[in-house]
Amino acid sequence: MQGLHLTADLYLCDCDLSLLTQAGPLADMCRGHTLDAGLTLVAEKWHTFPDFQGEPGGVTGMLLLAESHLALHTWPERQGVTLDVYVCNFMGDNSAKAEKLMQTLVNAFKPAKMQRERLLRGDEHGPGTNGELVFETLTPTASFGFRFAERTLSLQTNYQHLELLRSDDLGHTLRLDQRFMTSEADEFFYHEALVHPAAMAHPDPSKVLIIGGGDGGALEEVLKYPSVTEATLVELDGQVVEIAREHLQSINRGAFDDPRVTAHIADGVQFLAQTQQRFDLVLLDLTDPDTPAGPLYTEAFFKECKRVLAPGGAVVLHLGTPFHNPEQVKQLAGELSAVFDQVHGYGVHIPLYGTYWALAIASNELNPLAPGRDQIQQRLTQRGIGDLQYYNADIHGALFALPNFYRALMPQA
Structure with missing residues (x-):
């Protein structure tokens, strides 16, 4: 049950438009990178959405893996992509394969900006029992995070997304647009x-x-x-x-x-x-x-x-x-x-x-x-x-x- 869960939200992707609007080219690319990463494909499903108000529809798809899954969705009107890779480590540690797959997909979409998360799952005695792990990105290659037992508030104001989180170490912590602002403790x-x-x-x-x-x-x-x-x-x-x-x-x-x-x-x-x-x-x-x-x-x-x-x-x-x-x-x-x-x-x-x-x-x-x-x-x-x-x-x-x-x-x- 233990495994690694990777997500990435990609913005302003400079890839070929077909990867955002056509299931065929997107599936071929994902299938190839998945196999190159050493993961085992067992099934797949893809769907292209129809055009909407003169704009091309996006694509949603999933590869079912013996190790778990790859799921993604595209928003061509925003040049955006969301990626989700999860692998279990039951028979062996597949974490490096998941990391390789995620990185090759990111490289293929060529985003100008992205947000990435990394979550270790499935260990009942591990850190996940201490609450939600919330990350902040300093640069594309550096991030840090804290675990919070409670999400007291999460709302969109007229100007920004506001979150109020709570942990035993930090107390109530204010977060605006995914950036930590202040906490009671520090x-x-x-x-x-x-x-x-x-x-x-x-x-x-x-x-x-x-x-x-x-x-x-x-x-x-x-x-x-x-x-x-x-x-x-x-x-x-x-x-x-x-x-x-x-x-x-x-x-x-x-x-x-x-x-x-x-x-x-x-x-x-x-x-x-x-x-x-x-x-x-x-x-x-x-x-x-x-x-x-x-x-x-x-x-x-x-x-x-x-x-x-x-x-x-x-x-x-x-x-x-x-x-x-x-x-x-x-x-x-x-x-x-x-x-x-x-x-x-x-x-x-x-x-x-x-x-x-x-x-x-x-x-x-x-x-x-x-x-x-x-x-x-x-x-x-x-x-x-x-x-x-x-x-x-x-x-x-x-x-x-x-x-x-x-x-x-x-x-x-």
């Missing part, structure tokens, strides 16, 4: 690193703007500062805020109800274009650049952020993973340096993100390295900033000690 790594290096370097942060951050974690960190008199949060997706209020209270600790807070369910680009307010800190707590937050990762938007900064103010944002996506980090750092006189990169390992993560503080005046360790400690004490799980006076400077591969991506002074 949220402090990201939120403390996003807020405190700039807020501690600032002599007297009073007005803070957060764009994004609908989970409320960054907002909760900002409100620890007694000097903060106004905290403005602008979140595009109101359902994220609603779900955070109900399910992620251990992260935001009721921050949305603080009288210093004004929350807007609005587009961050439009908000900045219209506001005349000035802020000591602008925190961009966003999803990744290839999401609805994309327009907020541009030089034009960074100029708008600069416009609303009070004297001595700074912008803080995450840049992504410098190891797995160096070009993105380099590009964003370059765009920031075209707008601001100072761009200070720093980094922190975030367990939920599976890797070392890059962030940056951009400003014309605020230098987060100017206050030394003793001054940071003095400010922590004077401001009464406690209940921190990651950030402290020693960590402050260490965050900005960049490894060489990351340093090489930053603009040279």
